[in-house]
Amino acid sequence: MKKKIALVLAGMMAxxxxxxxxxxxxxxxAKAPAGDAKTEAAAEGAKExxxxxxxxxxxxxxxxxxxxxxxxxxxxxxxxxxxxxxNLVNGKTIVVTNKTDGGGEIGRNEVANxxxxxxDYTLCTFNSGDLMPMVQNTKNRMANFKAVALMAVDKQLIxxxxxxxxxxxxxxxxxxKAGTEVVLGGSKGDDVATYEAMLxxxxxxxxxxxxxxxxxxxxxxxxxxxxxxxxxxxxxxxASEYVEAGxxxxxxxxxxxxxxxxxxxxxxxxxGDYENVxxxxxxxxxxxxxxxxxxxxxxxxxxxKVSETDQWKNDYIDKNKLIPQYMNAAEATEFMTxxxxxxxxxxxx
Numbered sequence: 390m391k392k393k394i395a396l397v398l399a400g401m402m403a404x405x406x407x408x409x410x411x412x413x414x415x416x417x418x419a420k421a422p423a424g425d426a427k428t429e430a431a432a433e434g435a436k437e438x439x440x441x442x443x444x445x446x447x448x449x450x451x452x453x454x455x456x457x458x459x460x461x462x463x464x465x466x467x468x469x470x471x472x473x474x475x476n477l478v479n480g481k482t483i484v485v486t487n488k489t490d491g492g493g494e495i496g497r498n499e500v501a502n503x504x505x506x507x508x509d510y511t512l513c514t515f516n517s518g519d520l521m522p523m524v525q526n527t528k529n530r531m532a533n534f535k536a537v538a539l540m541a542v543d544k545q546l547i548x549x550x551x552x553x554x555x556x557x558x559x560x561x562x563x564x565x566k567a568g569t570e571v572v573l574g575g576s577k578g579d580d581v582a583t584y585e586a587m588l589x590x591x592x593x594x595x596x597x598x599x600x601x602x603x604x605x606x607x608x609x610x611x612x613x614x615x616x617x618x619x620x621x622x623x624x625x626x627x628a629s630e631y632v633e634a635g636x637x638x639x640x641x642x643x644x645x646x647x648x649x650x651x652x653x654x655x656x657x658x659x660x661g662d663y664e665n666v667x668x669x670x671x672x673x674x675x676x677x678x679x680x681x682x683x684x685x686x687x688x689x690x691x692x693x694k695v696s697e698t699d700q701w702k703n704d705y706i707d708k709n710k711l712i713p714q715y716m717n718a719a720e721a722t723e724f725m726t727x728x729x730x731x732x733x734x735x736x737x738x
Contacts, residue, residue, distance in 0.1 A: 443509070443683035445479035452486055452500050452513040454493030458607025459576060460543065460624040462487060464672055465514045467705045468540070468695055475698060477691040489604040492577055493519060494527050500677055501533035508679035512537065512688065515675040517668075517728065518578025524733060531726050534675040535685050538692040539716035539724060541706060543624045543670040545583055546654055547573070547641040548632070552616035558640040559660040561620065565597040574601040574609040575622035583643055583668045584622060590663050610637065624670065625652050626709035643667055648710055671714070671728075673721055689718040 451469060455461045462485075469483040488496035500513040515534070523529050547558055555561040555571075565571045573584060584600050601618060603609040606627040613621040614636055621628075621637070625648070631637035632651050639654035644667045647656060657663040674692060676685060695701050696715040706713045716724060 443681070443687040445481045445687075447506075447510045448481055449478055449483045450486065450507075450511050451483055452488060452496050452511070454488060454496040454514070454519060455576065456489055456603075456605035456608050457487050458610075458627065459605030460627045461514045461516065461519075461672075462605065462607065463626045464540075464705070467701070468674075468692070471695045471698055471700050472691060474700070475694060477694055492522060492526070492604070494523065494529075497523060498527070498529060500675070501529055503677040504679045508677040509681055509684040511677055511680070513675050514672075515725075516543075516579070516672045517670050518576065518580065520725070520729060521578045521582065521732060524729060524738075525736065531722075531729050533678050535678055535680050535718070536721035536725050537674040537676050537685055537688045537718055539671055539673040539714060539721040540692060540696060541672045542712040542714050543626070543672055544667055544710075545575075545580065545622050545624055545643040545670070546628070546639045546648065546652060547643065548610075548613065548621050548623055548628055548637040549619065549640050550613040550616065550621070551636055551638075553613075553619045555619065557660070558620065561598075562591055562593065562661065565593045568597065570596075571598045571620070572601065572618045573598065573620045573622060574603055574612050574618040576604075576606045576609060577602050579668050579670045580606070580622045583666065586666045586668065587643065587657070590657065590666050591661070613637065624709070626705070626711075628652075629709060650710075652710055669712075671724075672711075673716075673725065675725075685718050689721075693717065 451465060453462050453465050465485055469485055472478050473483060488499070490496065497513065497519065500511055503511045513534070549555065549558070555564065561571045575581070575584065581600065581602060588595065588598060601609070601612070603612065606621075606623045609618070609621045610623060610627060610631060612618045614631070620640070622643070628637050632639065639648070639652050641660065642648050642652070642654045642656050644656060645665045648654060656665045658665050674688070676688065693715055696713065702713065705711070
């Protein structure tokens with residue numbers, strides 16, 4: 390079942406990436422009847438008009454439901470920095486708040502229930518690793534939020550710390566199969582799902598290759614640096630500075646192909662008789678359900694402009710080996726809702 394869920398999630402993301410790279414656009418063009426140019430222009434004009442009806446007049450409060458230093462935190466602060474530098478928020482301040490209580494569910498619930506004028510000035514970083522535990526453990530669903538944009542797709546690697554006694558991950562697998570306890574750590578959601586799918590593929594039990602869940606990847610990395618765990622599952626962004634310093638060493642790419650540059654590491658199929666395992670992570674932004682359509686259009690457009698900047702492309706996407714994938718509010722709503730429905734189906738809900 391865990392492997393089936395991993396394959397379903399990877400398949401959903403593969404389709405979405407194909408769409409983002411042009412496959413979906415070509416399909417839509419093929420279906421569109423002649424003379425639709427005016428209709429499309431009118432729709433685009435309506436979006437711009439909706440966005441122009443909203444003007445930033447207050448501080449923007451941005452919720453991150455994981456700890457500082459993790460992948461979601463880095464992603465959020467990069468976006469907020471670009472929005473400020475590019476004057477996309479009318480000179481107003483962006484305040485990023487990290488709230489990890491209840492595995493992040495307290496923060497997400499707070500955003501979902503924000504009402505009135507405050508709803509127009511509240512955003513929340515939201516990814517597949519947030520959605521999966523949310524729908525399993527709470528009554529919150531995508532219907533309790535408004536999708537604003539989807540910005541990128543991320544994948545994981547396994548890193549070892551300097552104090553880890555194993556030369557590589559193949560040695561750790563053999564040790565676990567021989568009865569020695571090996572300890573990994575990582576964040577919640579997609580990291581846990583990837584870990585479970587990997588265990589099923591390599592044929593090792595949770596008793597012999599244990600997993601410790603932290604509030605963020607940053608916290609898990611700190612544990613690895615301190616020698617409290619032997620390996621850490623992380624996206625490239627959160628591990629980047631530690632890899633550069635030599636204190637974290639990539640040992641396995643949890644993807645269908647190797648990473649390049651400083652994140653170069655073999656895939657599972659390269660270290661043993663295994664199939665590669667990957668659960669791509671989409672990174673998005675949502676808002677309270679009470680946010681006005683005008684505000685949603687404004688932020689969605691601002692995030693599109695962020696996705697087009699050199700800073701985003703070079704300092705975030707390229708540097709951290711992500712797949713660029715912008716979706717506007719309407720596209721992100723359809724994608725996230727479908728993802729939720731399909732994921733719930735894998736759980737029998």
